[in-house]
Amino acid sequence: MGRELRDHPVTAADAGRALGPGQFLRWAWGQLTSMRTALALLFLLALATIPGSMIPQRSASPISVLDFKRDNPFWDGILEPLGFYDVYTSPAFSAVYLLLFVSLIGCILPRIGKYATAVRKPPPALPARIDRLPASASARTDATTENALDAGEAWLRSRRYRTRRSADGVSAERGYSREAGNLVFHLSLIAMLIGMAWSNLLGYHGSVVVVEGRGFANVITQYDDFTAGALVDTDRLEAFDLDVTEFRATFETGEVQRGAARQFDADVTVTDATGTRDVLLTVNEPVLTSGGTQVNLIGHGYAPTFTVRDGNGDVAFSGPVVFLPQDGNFSSVGVVKVPDARPQRLAFEAFFFPTAVLDETGPHSVFPDALNPEVYLNAWSGPPAVETGRPESVYTLNTAGLAPVPGDGGEVLRARMLPGAGFTLPDGLGSISFDGWQRWVKLQVSETPGNAMTLISLAVGLAGLSVSLFVRPRRLFVRVTDGEATAGGLDRADAATGLEDEVAGLLASVAPAGHNGVAPGGAEEESR
Template sequence: MTAPVRRPRRRPGLEFLRWAWGQLTSMRTALLLLFLLALAAIPGSMIPQEGTSAISVIDFKEKYPGWDAVLEPLGMYHVYTSPGFSAIYLLLFISLVGCIIPRVTKYARSVRKPPPALPARIDRLPETRSAAYSGPTDEALDRAEKFLRGRRYRVARAEAGLSAERGYLREAGNLVFHVSLLAVLFGLAWSNLWGYHGTAVVVEGRGFANVLTQYDDFTSGAAVDTDSLEAFSLQVNSFVAEFETGDVQTGAARKFEASLTVTDADGTRDETLTVNEPIMTAGGTQVNLLGHGYAASFTVRDGDGNVAFSGPVVFLPQDGNYTSYGVIKVPDARPSRLAFEAYFFPTAAIDEVGGPYSSFPDALNPQVWLNAWYGEPKEETGAPESVYALDTTGLQPVLADDEEPLRAQMAVGAGFTLPDDLGSITFDGWERWVKLQVSDTPGNAMTLASILIGLIGLSLSLSIRPRRLFIRVAEGMVLTGGLDRADAASGLEDEVAALLAAAADSAPTGHNGDAPEPETHEEPPA
């Protein structure tokens, strides 16, 4: 009695995992994930992000409360750190690894294999040529082999013919491109996890130390220890800004240059920082020049005659001529705390309709126009607040004699006494400030190198044309044929004719020579 056939036990879970892995590692899935990654990055490029500029997010929320009600629940202010974006990124990484490894193994095997065997019917290839030949077979094959190797073909020799193939670097270029894409993703992840960047506004004559409390805004990866940032400091000695004064392009920027003194592990040295020319510290931290503006210096005395505030105040540019807005907060003034909203005009002018404005970005006629606020002393809560905006809660405007809000105009050195013994303010002068970006992105070098190598690989895969050529010498004839293994290739006809001419020791078709005119076979390939 025949024993029953035992069928292998089916494991639906294992079969599903194999199917899912095959789908994930397919090139189609990788392209789909790459498209989804680019699509998911669009909101992050259009909507301000918490990790990049928290102040911009606050301004956006105040300006567009309706959009904020929709975007906040969707997590659109932190797109790049959202679970969805991270999942697409990780799946793309896994898909590329699973797709590349089998292809590399297959390519390694194909490189070691010799060219294919000589086909039995060369005349059925897409392009063939033949000519009569009465010489020795070995001599014809020797000439053909020399011709093929001179054109970088790999050659396999048989008794009556040759097989040759070239274009192996096409697949190598394709693999290099995909491996480089994987390296780009790894480099970006490296920079995001172990990198950081922040900005700081530094007034001329003052310094910056690379500690967290010195930054105006700061973003770091999850693996960064913010207590162990690279130890360095810099001093902004001066900042030079030059603008076009001629009739053409008046006011256009011509020179922005900051003179710094940098102290790091290599010692103390002087550096010059310009736009698009960052400086590097000993530990690889990069310092860029992002912007500049004006800082006006004031001295404020309170109602008791004491100096309640003295120093520079950063003003933010509002237009191309550097009309700038700033806030002077004097919470320690007594008996009433004081605050001022001010505009700084580098080259002040007055329009009868529009009022004061700046007619040129350089400080040729600097003036400050301001109004004043006062109120009861406020208890300090420790809650952070912007130094560039004034919260008028608990304050009321200082009024002029006509019961309208007081407005004062001051040139450098001028002062103004507030009514009702509230105090006084003096415009002492102005300086320039620079906005510095300090960043450490350890994966940038790897990312850049990977992009360049990937472009080289892509160029190879697009320019190299895999091709096979064959030649047989028998029965008083030389027969050559060839086929291309890539679409849109050209030149096959000329190369088949040149191989025939080299083997028969004659001029190729279209040139004078002793070889008879070859026959062209246009039969379809087998």
């Protein structure tokens, strides 16, 4: 029976049949809290983050998910049913996360108790045969046993050994902090998981595009995209306002790295519970509000300004329109929607080129700064649409119910405009003018209350890991009987060095130099 049990490991099903409910629960708890299980769960958690880092996530960027689904219909049919767009909020990921958390706690708590017991214990007693230790040496000494052991004990304590004195020898041990560092590392890992869970449950993040000269209020309706933890009350976000007074962007104009970014910063005015203040917002220096909300500058672009008059001569639209950059030279695309135009509603698809060049390849931008801005557009018109209340993207045009406005010769109307230029649409549809341009900035607003705890835990964990890697637990022993001193030692960790040197140093402290293995001169003469 014993051989059969050893050759066939007990499974959960076998344990359930062989043990009672209480015993089975204890067995399952032992399996869950084993270090092997904790490592397996940690590997699964790391494995689960791979698709989350490669595939767009709804929690981070819903627009990127929509773009990916549109561009990859085949993969979308596979990934959507499997929940790969919501990896970090999936039940499977949460289950692994919680099991790892419980497993680590179950692993560490018993080890803390054992470590506390081990720290209170004195070093082990002298072994019967010191000469059988991995490193040992013997020497004759003229000192009395008491004096020799006093010298040996003093030598050991000077090297931070804890000692245990007996009548004929001294036992010493050091390296207790190795296990302490290991425990600190694992406790920090638990604290880091708590901090991450704290941020995920009570934190939020969102992004908003703000045109230069305009502002943003921290209410959920102002966000372009917003993700909040399960315990966040979105009606009680920290009350603050942020106005973008001016945004500056400079680029390299020399031959080397021409067009490379050199400076992005914005003058902003923040109004929160402490009052109003002016702040310089840069890429690497976010704004912190009085309530701990962080505002980061994560992007920028151009917002051309248009004025559209409808067929009745009324101004149906006037203002800046956010265009999205498509390349490093900020060639940008955008849509001007004029649903209130009458008698026909109007819409325009447009390209903005900051430094425009028209050649055989077509219009394009050759530099990211607005040195020679131009707009190229086409126009659409159609009967007024019924308001459905459904939200739609401001960056794309739904052409349902619209038709291209014809130009000369029946071709689709295309126009090229410089700042200050405009043109009249045919058939009395109205007119459009390109009044100029402004810049816009993209802000990320986030509140992650567990970040400080996570960062501190990470730093403490690294310190604990360093201690556990570099501290070498070691035991040394010395016995003095009848003028014969024997010292030995052993390491309790692999890859430790210097054991022989310390054994020799301990022996030298007990049997002073000149006596190691050599009898005193007087004794030599008597022996002869």
